[in-house]
Amino acid sequence: MRTLFLGLFLMFGLVLSAQTITGTVVDSKMNAPLPGANVIVKGTTTGTTTDFDGNFTINVKESQGTLVFSYVGFEKKQVKFNVTGSSLDLGSVSLNEDAESLDEIVIVGKGIIDVATGRQTPVAVSTVTSKDITKVAGNAEFPQLLRSVPSVYSNSQGGGYGDSEIRVRGFDQSNTAFLLNGQPINGMEDGNMYWSNWQGVKDIASAVQVQRGLGASKLAISSVGGTINIVTQTYNSMQRSYVQQEVANNNYTKSTAYHSTGANENGWSSTYMLSYWQGDGNFYDGTEGEGTTYFFSVGYKPSDEHAFNFLLTGAPQMHDQAYQGNIGYALDYGRRYNENWGTLNGEYYNERTNFYHKPVTNFNWDWNISDKSDLSTVVYASFGRGGGTGPLGRYNDKFNANRQIDFDAIYAHNRGLAPTNIGGQDYIVGMDDYPNEMGYITRASMNNHFWTGIVSNFNHEVNDELEFNVGFDYRYYHGDHYRQVVNKLGLDGWYEGGNGSIPGGQVVFDSNDISLFGPTFNTVRSDQQIDYSNSEDISYIGGFGQVEYATDKFSAFLQGSVSNQNHTRYDYFAYTLPENQESESIENLGYNLKAGLNYIINDNHNVFVNAGFYSRQPFHDNIYKRYSNDINPLAENEDITGIEVGYGLSLEKFSMNLNAYWTKWANRTDTGTIRADLVGNDGIDEEYITNFTQIEQTHYGAELDFVYKPIDGLTIKGLAAIGNWEYSDNPLQDVYDSNSLEIIPSLSGTESYVDGEKIGNAPQTTFSLGANYRITRNLSVDADWYYYADLFADLDPLEFTDPNGDNTIIELPSYDLVRIGASYELELEGKKSLEFRGSIDNLFNEVYLTSLSSNKAVEAGDRTFKGISETNRGYFGFDRQWSLSVKFNF
Template identity: 30%
Template structure:
């Protein structure tokens, strides 16, 4: 190892002075280092962005702590400190998993005007879109699996929601400004905490304080009127082992879709403290208070042909010259973590992280008795004047009102990871993770729209009836919803890794348990708390890689999960009644692949299979079933099989060119017919069952065929052109399997048209002394292709009843970035 480190020093970091030694200590904790070190007596820099070392063959696939220190003339330079983040980043060359990494440079090129998941959209098997076209509203699929089957980790800590498993990406609008690297770990994922890694794991590493002081500022502006400015400050190493960095940004302006304006701030503060040789601390605080208008109603083909892809039916003029959107989101989710790293000996590392988050916000909403506001359409937009004129009933009550649907949560937890580096190539990892999650939801009247009051129908809408409550509600009063959930979740895990000779292997197991309860002040008066639903689950996963030669490696991995259901499944009735006979979902995953390195590039091919058993699906809140009254229902026992192949190739024909190509072919289908339990919306009692006929239907919402290519061309020393092309095919509309109640209806959901997308970015870099100036111009959808990103199947699975969101036409952005050292 020592000889390999010295070789890296000589080959990877040219210009390092004689007598300067880079010491890389590998222990068992996971880490990515994002820092730049300057030698004490020369203008030489050791730049270590996330994964710069992790892509070297010397880095093993276990969770490891990398400590990078500078020693000059055998004297430790005490003012440099160390910055480490526990994060499960893996070596792309040595891991038995299918990995892809997006580094900071690519993030800077792609982040202008796109949602966060779209930063990884050019990886085979991934489908990431802006969904509705609203700023920050996004959806992500990996290998056909939706967000609830994708684990999202931030600096090694799971951040996916515990209620449904979803990620609300608009709560993380400023995250791209604070991200150093993103690693996609497909299939089983590299962390023992990724319980829901069926499609894969998205592992995000934020930027960290560096030893060199710097100021970085950037600005971009899109062709449709949206912009963002940002400023980052880094103190560099301070006396006493301190280091501070601060980032702030502001996004503003119009969206591509009409009346989807945005106003969003973002911030991140990092404070690191090197206490001594054995202890270090890192405090990180980030958040993004935001407001953005939305497009929440999908379009039909007829509406698209008449109004175009920018059309948004959610707005209209409430008064002359005053547009008003029916949908607007506002939220702030500060997220604070404190990492402590303790190294009692050379072979032992204890990494502990405590975190807390408190989200608060909501969205503009409406309630109606009879004709809905969105049904008052005139010339393609909401006829607010007509809706208000028809809103007042003879008794003065309102038929429709505007409201704010408010929601928030408090999430806190602690994770501790112990790593022991053993002998003969073995390492041992064990840890605990506990998280507490408390949510609340309320609805508050904001506008009576010309009426004097809203009559809240407690008698029919609340299980408790009127119960002495005043049903006459005015502006500012709460209605319909006042409930929340309390969830505790704990995971204990252990893993063994082996790295010796040509072998890399890992095997681990975890046990997890959860308690779930609910409170409800709307449906209950005296005893507002439910009973407690509990569940236990486990996961077993492992993998091995063998290097046949210096160029060729074979790998295999697999996992079995017994997954604890999400909290919403335990309370599928929408009240405090606990759903009976809820069972764990079971997942069985397998993957095998080959990597081949050649003189000017590399090739990798993978075959995968994922069997998803006993899936429980909670229906949409208000479906028309059986007696045409709205009821909730839960589907249990649904199975799906996803399998396919992925391949990509990298080729560098010359020092000025880099070419990439990829292919992803999947076959994703539901595998059985099941029954759904129907619950009475108000009593929560079981009303009966209906049969669901989904066997053999193609899974919708993501393309099962993807082909792509990209080229990076250096046009001289300063100018660079990057272009990427992607073809998506076999994209079936999303649908609710429960809607398939006719045994003779075995037709797949509507297949959306195949489409191509071509994007290009031209960038120019100039060094001005120690500073770096970058200008870039990007053009998206260069061919101005017409395409549908997402859609919902209709009753006859045809274009006539299909509704969806069409993608952006040709658009561009211009940006500038200046880094001053």
């Protein structure tokens, strides 16, 4: 009895010693409650979340301390407390918008989205918040959001809207993993990203996190350079509406309407967004474009145990392009010169147009099974329709005196061809059977696909320090590729003699206009396809798991995944017999293993280290030779090894991250295309296919980024990244004619002597400094300075086959850019307000080259641009760009 009494006494004492703190967390701007906000006692693991009305109750062991409040999209807030009795009511705690990190992100599908937590997850990480996204307005593209992230380079590779690319630590987009709410979105054929297909992500992204290096993602994905998580709005707890109008240089306009219902008492929430844009081009002449973005999301939280969200988004677009031009032509006709356009019947016409529509849908389910276990699942699907136009056939004198295409002359030439009698009637028919080429048309290379998959992750907390998760990832992809006639330019038909399914050939009479939504609902019959027709099936299944141990001071993880890919190719042109049209199915097993340690020395300092190894399967396009069903025997798994160490400093007004990395990418095969004048020496560059094997690269470097807030309202950010990225072996190469697929013997079976040469297309030294100053509550100004150096040309295989040659990759001139902006908010009645934004990029109109695709040395008589021979092909950076926007919130 005495023992029982003592136990009851102790329990009663513990109850009396615990103090209760209550309050309500609200949005400072709208004074609306924030359900699901996190409330944690600083320095402990004691915490809770607010209910539907923003209310919270938390028991604290100490009478004095600090509560930390956080909510996605809002700044963290610390509130000191002193409980003099048994309870304390803090009243209303208001949070300001625009958090600086995703440390406490709460969204549906959170178990799938591997968001790294600053100073806790042992990876190099940077986060672009909603505040940063609003700065990149007007005609600026999504990749420009990431310019202030160390070792990230945004570059325009097609000259038109949506043609930008992102390189991380010198690796291209096929070796950087892109995720949309946990869904992999890199192309399954080649790993590439085409931002024209994802124009809308800038409108729908609530935050973007860049994990450089192997990153924290558990999926078996192409995260050699890094992983970029695009987090969109899902379950939205607050009602919000706005309309926005943007204008920018070159007659760019964009109109947007947005509405979110907020969560009702039954747990339902929905969000709608629609925008339309058009413009005459960012910089290059003849790069007009237009497009729209739609976004729909509906969420449902029937209880604390379950949360669901359905999302549908897409961004149909079409834009004209300017491929890398000859520098000599830029010197003659100006930097805006674009050789792809001219006039037809007195009207503007570009033979290089990209058009695509890729709707994406996913369904997320979060199941809080117990206090210890939860399951998160996303099921997704997408289908893409569209392609890119270009010339087919030959007409040697197609340029006029201003070196723009004379389509009227082409039209007249086509009409002057000898007629062909078909079925008793004369038709003017063109063909592309080399060397009997005659006629010239515009064709479209189509890329239609269907993609579906599921990712599911189960997480279990063994105790306060140890947890593990396991999951699986399944994907299926089917793609169809062919060419179709777009504009016959005066011909009646086009003869196709290479279709193995139609012995004897045929004349194609149909032509197909391009438009925003046209390709979505129309496909071309097989008997109207030209030049080539092939398909592929790619299936992927993988499993992954992670064990994580974490205390207040120390965290460690061990992570691994294994995956199996199956590839089958179908070719309906190259093979007549049906049994030959389907290739042998190829299976490849891959895996990765990663581990990391993080130690929090104290409230101010932490250090981390991580390492990993990937055995990554080759891409589909590298498995089959020469775009045929022949298997490439040298396409083996690629070996990727990475090591990274880092240090973090966090003070009241200053925070800093310092990282060092080393990555080796070996045993790589790569199939690509080049444009060069290899046949006939007629001055006209044609497209050729290159196949490289045994490529090896080594990348290492150091990165520094910091944030300094010396006074209220002023934030200063900066970065420095210095790398050394080189080829570390000599690959072998083959070169093929892209139309006939015939090998070019003089350029094949040779070695490219690039060992020790620099990796191109991304600067190996970058610096950035930026500031944001809030002058008043409603007015702020901001500016950024970017410096790029040690930028080298891309590898041109034709220039590196002589063992006694110079074999030096050209270094491009360094350059720097300045961007300025200002924002002003006019508060109106109630929740209404007007937001004004203006910005200028490349303020001082710097003239610079962003990339170079050839390595031709300066020879006698050559003109130069900053020491670069006019015979090289490259892209000039955009000149001064400006944008203005106004948003009405209601």
